[in-house]
Amino acid sequence: MKLIISNISGIPIYEQIKQQVKSAIMSGDLQADETLPSLRTLAKELKISVLTVTRAYTELEQEGFVKNIQGRGCFVLGQGSELLREQLICKIENNLSEAISAARVANLSEEELHHLLSILMEEKTDE
């Protein structure tokens, strides 16, 4: 798994670790039951504080992506990618609801809204 830390991104280091672990789970780079790098080794290699890595791993556990087992390591949970997908679908739903509300205010018909979505999707595939 690739894990690198940017010093100029402005994103806290623990958050950078979390994001990269999550995207590795999503892309299948990290499979269920695989272990994350050992906490203290990762801290040493990335030259960051042990507490920073601890925070990242603890929050990943609270969010249901990994399981910390004392003395054995930090394991990727099976439902990790499922969970991420759920979170993304939830985000899509929220954004779409917002679009619908805006469309109502603007008096846009359902048809026009569908049309708008198709156009936008085509533009995205072109990119």
Added chain:
Amino acid sequence: MNDYLEVRNLSKSFEGFQLHNITFTLPKGYIMGLIGPNGSGKTTTIKLILNMLKRTSGEVKILGFDNIASEQEAKRNLGVVFDSNYFSDEWKISQVEKSVSAFYENWNTQKFSETLKRFHIQPSKKVKELSKGMQMKLMLACAFSYDAKLLILDEPTSGLDPVSRDELLHILSEYIEDGEHSVLFSTHITGDLERAADYITYISYGELFFSGGKDEFIDSFRIVKGGCEELSTDLGKKMLGIRNFSTGFEALVKTEDLKQFAHLNVEPATIDDIVVFTSKRGEQYE
């Protein structure tokens, strides 16, 4: 034994300087940075921990042992690195080993020669022939050879070039990797701590300003910037330190007060920012 170093209400009075009620603990397995401007009491604190100065009051425990009542037991587990080496200049490395190992029952000769090799120190050299970085590594090699559990370093990076500083930080993070060793590290080169330290203890004018997690420390402060007309007396009262210039100002504020500064440019603060602004004691400076 979870706390490798416990300092409680440590005080020392000199003429013209007072170290007042310093309290902090360093758990095992972590690196703590001891910071503060020159003359704030960092070295005094370290000398009191090492019993090189007589404390006025307070308590110090090293791996649970009182640093005065059980000095021998406390120091058996302790490794110390100073800014300048404490060996005789004329000694060869072998004489260094001979004299240091005499004090430690568990001295490991093999470990010593392995560590020298790893640090690229030639055993045939004399102490005075070693560079500053090498002398520091020699002190570390000694501490590793009797398996010191707690390392105390006083300004170890001040005379080092960036390569040696990076090496030192790497050696320290390797040292604590197994979770059984801790490091207390005084420095005013805070960039060294920005990443590697787990805890920060900040002493200012002989008083404890903060002791706790580094991330928490950095996150409790923000830098705000704005134009001169955006500065009001009320806002000024909430600022911990401010620098005015002809086209605007920048100031250090507490993150919890951030709401009042939302209209300004807000940036994360570095350890240096926090030390510089708080050391001005709210005075304005140009």
